[in-house]
């Protein structure tokens with residue numbers, strides 16, 4: 071498959087103010103893409119500073135938009151705000167995401183529903199809005215930031231893994247529906263990565279699983295992820311070890327055994 075060139079493409083990235091989204095934005099700007107950066111309103115100033123940094127470092131055009139994607143009207147408002155200033159989005163990167171750590175029954179249901187709104191509903195709505203335009207043009211890319219958590223239940227953060235399983239299933243099914251056109255839906259599936267999502271919040275500092283998986287660098291994930299995306303890979307798991315653990319071992323092990331191991335491997339070691 072031909073390399074998907076990013077120069078002068080209009081790339082919209084949600085959750086661009088930190089972590090993987092920030093590093094992806096940097097990579098897109100380095101490739102010469104025009105970046106439409108989106109973040110939660112609480113990060114609006116940080117986002118504007120980052121937008122200016124990309125513009126001065128890479129000489130690309132940038133725009134910044136702040137919207138709360140957990141709000142029911144959030145995705146639609148974001149879409150219309152952007153539409154007023156930029157007509158065509160070539161690449162939508164659905165990166166914004168939340169995690170809630172703790173056993174399902176003990177965790178505040180409002181926080182878990184908020185996670186569903188951001189990780190599932192907002193992603194699905196933005197994907198639907200932009201996909202219609204892409205299909206009408208016969209050109210475009212959706213890049214959903216999924217996770218290796220999409221491939222097996224994530225004990226002690228059950229709703230997070232369930233949300234990523236949804237993202238994965240939706241992305242693969244829709245990609246099959248559209249891939250005979252010039253449109254593609256791709257995912258990047260990182261393992262645990264050193265970002266504010268799992269650092270500084272209530273996610274445990276120590277998990278037994280980290281001794282096997284380690285913690286990835288978001289800049290490395292973004293760089294490798296964009297290379298795979300340009301090559302047209304519809305699903306990309308950074309790191310051979312992660313592929314072996316999350317794809318190969320899943321196929322040859324019993325689900326019951328994997329869930330049993332996960333209970334201990336993903337339990338906080340305070």
Ligand SMILES: NC(=O)c1ccc[n+]([C@@H]2O[C@H](COP(=O)([O-])OP(=O)(O)OC[C@H]3O[C@@H](n4cnc5c(N)ncnc54)[C@H](OP(=O)(O)O)[C@@H]3O)[C@@H](O)[C@H]2O)c1
Nearest residue numbers: 085088089090110138139140165166167217262263265267
């Ligand atoms: N870190 C990992 O281990 C890991 C592994 C696999 C996949 N991922 C996925 O990678 C993506 C990026 O996560 P990250 O690790 O880079 O964490 P991060 O730095 O916390 O980035 C998540 C971004 O989403 C934004 N966001 C959250 N709620 C939002 C809302 N209601 N409205 C608008 N924006 C909102 C956050 O903004 P605020 O900071 O203002 O909330 C933040 O900028 C997520 O989809 C995550 O599930 C992460």
